[in-house]
Structure formats: structure tokens, C-alpha cells
Amino acid sequence: MHWADSLAEQIVARSKAEGRTPNVKCQQTPSGGKHIGNLNDVLRAWFPVKAVREMGLECEFVHTTDDRDPLKDVPARIADLDAKWHDSKQFPEIGKYLGRPLCRVPDPFGCCKSWSEHFTEVWMRGVYSLDCDPELYSLNQLYESGKMEPFVRMMFEKAPEAGKLAAKFQSTKAQDYLPFDVICPECGVLTPVDSFDLDNKTVHFTCGGKSIKKKKAEGCGFVGDAPWSEGKLQWRFEWPALMSLFRTTFEPFGKDHAEGSWKSVLEIMPAIYGTVPPIPFVYEFFMVNGEKMSASKGNVYVVQDMLKLVEKEVFNFFYVKRPEKQRDLELSRVFQLADEFDEAERVYFGKAEARTENREENARRMYELAVSTIPEKQPVRVSYSFAAALIQVLDENAALEKLRQLGHLDGASDEDEESALNRLRLAKNWVESFATDEFKIRILPWQEASEKYVLLSEGVKRALTDFAGLIEAGKSEAEQTSAIKSLCAERGVSTSEFFKAAYAILLGRERGPRLVSFANALDCKLVAQRLSGKG
Numbered sequence: 001m002h003w004a005d006s007l008a009e010q011i012v013a014r015s016k017a018e019g020r021t022p023n024v025k026c027q028q029t030p031s032g033g034k035h036i037g038n039l040n041d042v043l044r045a046w047f048p049v050k051a052v053r054e055m056g057l058e059c060e061f062v063h064t065t066d067d068r069d070p071l072k073d074v075p076a077r078i079a080d081l082d083a084k085w086h087d088s089k090q091f092p093e094i095g096k097y098l099g100r101p102l103c104r105v106p107d108p109f110g111c112c113k114s115w116s117e118h119f120t121e122v123w124m125r126g127v128y129s130l131d132c133d134p135e136l137y138s139l140n141q142l143y144e145s146g147k148m149e150p151f152v153r154m155m156f157e158k159a160p161e162a163g164k165l166a167a168k169f170q171s172t173k174a175q176d177y178l179p180f181d182v183i184c185p186e187c188g189v190l191t192p193v194d195s196f197d198l199d200n201k202t203v204h205f206t207c208g209g210k211s212i213k214k215k216k217a218e219g220c221g222f223v224g225d226a227p228w229s230e231g232k233l234q235w236r237f238e239w240p241a242l243m244s245l246f247r248t249t250f251e252p253f254g255k256d257h258a259e260g261s262w263k264s265v266l267e268i269m270p271a272i273y274g275t276v277p278p279i280p281f282v283y284e285f286f287m288v289n290g291e292k293m294s295a296s297k298g299n300v301y302v303v304q305d306m307l308k309l310v311e312k313e314v315f316n317f318f319y320v321k322r323p324e325k326q327r328d329l330e331l332s333r334v335f336q337l338a339d340e341f342d343e344a345e346r347v348y349f350g351k352a353e354a355r356t357e358n359r360e361e362n363a364r365r366m367y368e369l370a371v372s373t374i375p376e377k378q379p380v381r382v383s384y385s386f387a388a389a390l391i392q393v394l395d396e397n398a399a400l401e402k403l404r405q406l407g408h409l410d411g412a413s414d415e416d417e418e419s420a421l422n423r424l425r426l427a428k429n430w431v432e433s434f435a436t437d438e439f440k441i442r443i444l445p446w447q448e449a450s451e452k453y454v455l456l457s458e459g460v461k462r463a464l465t466d467f468a469g470l471i472e473a474g475k476s477e478a479e480q481t482s483a484i485k486s487l488c489a490e491r492g493v494s495t496s497e498f499f500k501a502a503y504a505i506l507l508g509r510e511r512g513p514r515l516v517s518f519a520n521a522l523d524c525k526l527v528a529q530r531l532s533g534k535g
Helices: 005-018 039-054 092-097 115-129 138-143 150-159 159-169 235-246 261-273 312-319 329-350 357-370 383-388 396-405 413-433 446-453 458-472 477-491 495-507 515-521 523-530
Strands: 025-029 058-063 077-079 085-087 135-138 180-183 191-192 195-197 202-206 210-212 215-218 222-226 231-233 250-254 279-283 284-287 327-329
Touching: 005 039, 005 250, 025 235, 025 312, 025 327, 025 396, 039 058, 039 115, 039 250, 039 279, 039 312, 039 357, 039 477, 039 515, 058 115, 058 138, 058 235, 077 115, 077 215, 115 357, 115 515, 135 138, 138 231, 138 235, 150 159, 150 180, 150 231, 150 261, 159 202, 159 235, 159 261, 159 279, 191 202, 191 210, 222 261, 231 235, 235 261, 279 523, 312 357, 327 329, 329 357, 383 396, 383 413, 383 515, 396 413, 446 495, 458 477, 477 495, 477 515, 495 523
Parallel strands: 025 058, 025 250, 058 135, 250 279, 284 327
Antiparallel strands: 077 085, 180 191, 180 231, 195 202, 202 222, 210 215
């Protein structure tokens, strides 16, 4: 059973036992540095939601944005609303807002009301582009509207117990610690509180600023009172409060929380809020290009970046894989992800066989979850690798026409042709941004190629000439492919020697795109002459 279906069964069983509609929650902080690794929170929630809804049942799906969290750091680069990246050094004034709530930090681009509104918009545009539909809630608005007030009150009413729990899970906290921060009305920085008033719903504080990571947001020394609505529960108490507010049935989270905050949630929810923790699900982090993404380093990518390289269903496919395994998304080999998706699609429509029944069943289910709508018939797909090769030697219109000529679009609908054109464009973006030299194509000038040709053995030359004859005769790609082994045998050369020689005189290297498809994508006369040693 696919992991999303297993979780869906647990969600349904829990909600039926409680006699209510299930609620699945995810959340993110609009820090400006959120990336496709953080998307795990959303998609590991979305696929089980989708599975529940496929059963014909309702399932709430909410996404909270922690926009009252403080600005902890300025990422190395930040994205505008079009997801174009900018060096944050262009915005030196942002540093002075360290420690202030994200909802009260100005938008560096000046297009939204605040930092949090801007980066929530960037984030949610990416989420919605994957046909994922959570209902968005702003924590700032939840505090302002009074929705969080009951949980703030419960924490203060049980302050001694809350303090002990805070101290139990954080060695830096004293037993009488109050896990609540207030926004100083003088300097705007979030700062801890000294005491509270249950009747007037206020807190008393001395603005001493707040330590954030290895930095310190300096306070202004102001002493006074402020309403609860101008503060926030600290994370360890806010997270379970939100689960209690939405009566969350299921919520996924990364292993960092599993080893930290989740353990405290298990005690805080029943002890402070009188609620039951949701079904947990811990996912493994993944790397990109062999490295952990870091906003401070700037090696982060958002959904919009990825959708310049692959289709949304291909990108979704990466997340339907088993989440307990750490994976590396190697952008220089993103064509492999496209190949995996294409194969799963063929399996789904019965045009390919998986190695085992279990593997086939899983491939079919992964495909169903990755696509927004299951097509009535198998779409006609063009190999990503071939598209990448083709778009380097032809413009997109000529490339599309070549695909028709070569039979790659036989039986294709208008929608399939549009999809092929889109894949050509995506592959072009990949070649220009992430492809390594082995995938970049430069047809050797004949002067350079001839120097390599004269070094070939007579047997290899004859085999290449035989193959050139097949191209000139207009034989199909299938006929050409099946003939290579026999013509090599006739000339006494290995297929390895044959392919190395062909790539050497066409591209100047030992490897390249699939030879038959690539050779036929080029000018057939030029290829035939080159392989025959005639220029």
C-alpha cells in the first residue's frame, strides 16, 4: 500500500471515531528563505488529503503561515513576486528589522504590505501551481481576531505547569518561565514578558529584546503593558495550540521536529490545552545537488524554479516517493526524474511492465497521485533527453516538425503536441541552466572531425558507412537500431567501438544522446556524409 493511502486510512479511522470531518494541517514561516525542501510539509499532507477525498469523503486541508514570527536573519538572496532572485545586499535596510514580527517588516520590493505578505504570496503561488489547494490562515490575523486568545488564556491559567514543561524541554528556561512574547509598542521587537493579567488580558514586560539563533535583537528598555493580541505564544506552545484550534487529525513534519518539538507537543496538548495530539508523520529531508539547501548560503530553489525545468506532474512525482528515505535531487540529471514519471505513466496505461507486481501497483498509484487529472488515454510523450538534444540543434518550431517527421508524435492530439512543445522549452531551460558538458551539443566542424576520422580502423569506418546508408535510404529508427548489432558483427567491430566512433566524429567525445534518434534529428545528408568520411 502506498504511504499516502496508509495514512488516509488512519485519518479516516480517527475522524470516524471522533465523529467529525478530518483536518489535515501544514504550516510555514514566510522567512523569505523557504524552498522546495520545505514543500515536504505541504505535499506530505496533500497526498493523504487527496487519498481521503478519493474515497468520497470530506477532508479539511489548512495551511498556516507563521507571519508573527520574528525576522531571524536575511537570506542571501530573495525572490520577487515573479520568483526572480535578487541578492539581498541590494536591500541593506532590512537588517535593522531583526527581531520584529515578519508581518511588520516592510516588503523590500515595495509591492506588498509587508515582508510576510510578499513571501507568503511567492510561496503560495508555487503551492497552488501544483494543483494543491490548502486553505490559508495567517497567524497574525488569528491573534488579532481573538481566535488564539483561548489558548493564550489556558497557558497563563496553567502558568506553573507551562513553565515546568518549558524548562523540561529547554534547559535554558527556568521553572517559572512564561512562554509568551509581546511586540514592544516602542521599538516593535518581540520580547519576553514578566507577568500577565487574566482579567484585563494584558501582559507586563520590560523590553530587553530577544536572542535569535546566535544573534540578539536589542530591546529599547521600555517598561509597560500590552494586550495579548499584541503578542504570541512561543513556538513550543504555539504549534500545539494551532493543532488544538483546528482539531488537527494529521500533520507531517521533518525529523528535526520529531527529535525536538514533537516530544513536547505530546505533553503540552493534553496538559495545557486538554486536547489530543494528531497522527504524526515524520519525513526525511532531501538534498539538492548533493547539498542541504540553506537560505544563508543562497542555494535554495522554489517551486517556480523547478517548473521552468519539468512539468508539475513530474515535479509532484518526486514527492510521492517514499518519504522516509533521504533523496538527492540532482538538477544536472533532472531528465532522470522525467524518465521515471514517463515510465510510471506507461505502466499505468498498460504499455510497460514493472519488474514485480508490487512495483507495478506502486508505480500506478504514484502516477495517480502525481497527476491532477488522470487522462482518458495515454498522452504521447517525448523523451526529455531527446528533447534536450533536439532543442540544441533546432529552434522549437523546427524541433516540433522534426518530431512529427520522426514519428515521435504519431497519434498525438493537439494537447499532446502542446505538451511536446512545452517539454522542448523546459529542456532548453535545463540545458542552459544545469546540464553538464556531456549533455551539451556542439557539432564538430569537418576539419576537427576529419582528424578523428582518419584514426578509425577500417572496420569501424565501413560500419559507419553502412549505417549512413540506412539513414540515406530513409529506414525507420527501429530498423536502424536493430541493424547496428548485425552490421558491426559483419565488419568485425564491437558496438562499443561503433558508438564511440560515431560520437567522436559528430560531437568530439565518446558519449552523447541516443545515437539513432539524435542522428535522425539532424540534417540526414550531413550525418550520412560525416559518417561516410565525406565532410
